[in-house]
Amino acid sequence: MRTLKYALLGLIDREPITGYDISKEFEKRIMANFWHAKHSQVYPELKRLLDEELISFELIIQGEKMEKKLYTITPKGHAEFVDWLLQDEPLGVTPKxxxxxxxxxxxxMSASDFERHLHSQLGKHNFKKDYLETSLDKSFKAIPKYGTKEFGDYAVLLGAIMREDSYIAWLKVCLEAVSQRE
Amino acid sequence: MRTLKYALLGLIDREPITGYDISKEFEKRIMANFWHAKHSQVYPELKRLLDEELISFELIIQGEKMEKKLYTITPKGHAEFVDWLLQDEPLGVTPKxxxxxxxxxxxxMSASDFERHLHSQLGKHNFKKDYLETSLDKSFKAIPKYGTKEFGDYAVLLGAIMREDSYIAWLKVCLEAVSQRE
DNA sequence: GAGTACATGTAATTAGTTACATGATTGA
DNA sequence: TCAATCATGTAACTAATTACATGTACTC
Structure with a gap:
């Protein structure tokens, strides 16, 4: 399905960006909440998009001689991206x-081993939820208007928080059920 | 990480099972709510587990001459599985x-295109949620006790319903936000 | 000067999908 | 007898991870 292709095209369409910054986006920024790819997958895909003439780049010199490539989308790339964006897909497989x-x-497992597992998971998901909520509060004073980049950022961040909330609620139900065994 | 290996070992440890039934479990039964693999991935992995002496099989003749292989876990396989089961892993990458x-x-996208997308997703997730809820109601009259296979079935099914609920709630928030633009 | 972050790539391997391939059984 | 399901496998390809590989820039 080449979804990575469209993830890259969309990011580059938002604003010109380097391969390094794309990788950071996947590893720790907002996109990490719904997509990811290592730099070793990003760089070859960028090369492929160049070959297909969907993107182009400008060489930037940072400091003395360090080169970086600032990618920009081409009209052809934009057209393909928007075309993909409007497609309706069937519900994919449930995530692993x-x-x-x-x-x-x-x-x-023994009940105590399972309880230990549940507490450990709960801690991790609570931590993640707190991090996401802090990001949301820091970045948005009000709900951004539809049609802006900020709306996209807000919507997926809110979705990530709701997903964590739901996971945490499930873990608590499991804990309850285990502790109430006779 | 070879997670498929442990998914197979666990299933076979629950009760002897054929490769065909394992594939069905991944495609449309309860396991499909948190793991999946096509038969073309299952059969080679079963062969590998055989080589590693973690499972063995008994040939069953169905009808006139159709052969099927009923896999059973070995003591070595059980030990490796339980060892894996007790391990605590860091939170994996967020699902795509x-x-x-x-x-x-x-x-x-235009607001109307995005609204169309949201309604389409909503329909699909509502359908899935209804299906899951029907499964839960049909299979469980009461909450199963911890320590039974039924508890595992119940816990993951409940988790899947809660996940759908949360996704649906998020889609509705998005719809609300889009329709309230000026 | 040392450590961290910036910046870009390739190679080898593992995981997963799609397509190919074959044949038996069951129920309408 | 026809269609769906049962049953098992392999081949070719795509996607993704881990490891290898190199060098610059900035801050303390």
Missing amino acids: DVFRLRTFFSDF | DVFRLRTFFSDF
């Missing part, structure tokens, strides 16, 4: 989740 | 989500 897999097999 | 990706880029 190792912790749910462990939960499915929880009858092979 | 194409619809969230499209939402992130929603400023490249």
Whole structure:
């Protein structure tokens, strides 16, 4: 389906960007909440998009001689991106989740081992939720208007928080059920 | 990380099962809510587990001459599985989500195109949620006790419903925000 | 001067998908 | 007898990760 292709085209369409900054976006910025790719996947894909004439770049010299490539989308690239954006896809496969897999097999664990697992997960998801909520509060004083980049940022960040909330609620229900065994 | 290996070992540890039934479990049964693999990935992995002596099989003749392989876990396989089960892993990467990706880029769409997308997603997730809720109601009259296979089934099914609820709630918030633009 | 972040790539391997391939059984 | 499902596999390809590889710039 080449989804990475469209993730890159969209990012570059937002504003000119380097491969390094694209990788950072996937690793720790807002996009990390719904897509990811290592730099070793990003650079070859950028080369491919260049070959397909969907993007172009300008060489920038940073400091004395360090080169960086600032990528810009071409009209052809923009057209392909918007075309993809409007497509309606069937619901994809449910995402894989190792912790749910462990939960499915929880009858092979003692109750105390499973409780330990649940507390550990709860801690991690609470931490992540707090981080996301702080990001939201810092970045948005009000709900951005639809049609702006900020709206996209806001919507996916809110979605990520709601996803964490739901995961945390599920973990608590599991904890409750385990602790109420006789 | 070879997670598929442990998914297979766990399933086989639950009760002896054929490769065909494992594939069905990943494609449309309860495991599909948190893991998946095509039969073309399952069969080679089963062969590998055989080589590693973690599982063994018994040939069953179905009808006149159709052969099927009923896999059983070995003591070595059980030990490796339980060892994996107790391990605590860091939170993995956030799952990829194409619809969230499209939402992130929603400023490249007209409001009506984005609304159409949201309604389409809403329909799909509502359908899935209804299906999951029906499954839960049909299979469980009461909350199963911890320590049974049924508890694992129940916990992950409940988690899947909560995940759908949360996704639906997010889609509704987005719809609200788009329709309230001036 | 040392450590961290910036910046860009390739190579080897593992994971996963799509397509190819074959044949038996069951129920309408 | 026809279609759906049962049942098992391999081949070719795409996607993604881990490891290798190199060098610059900035801050303390």
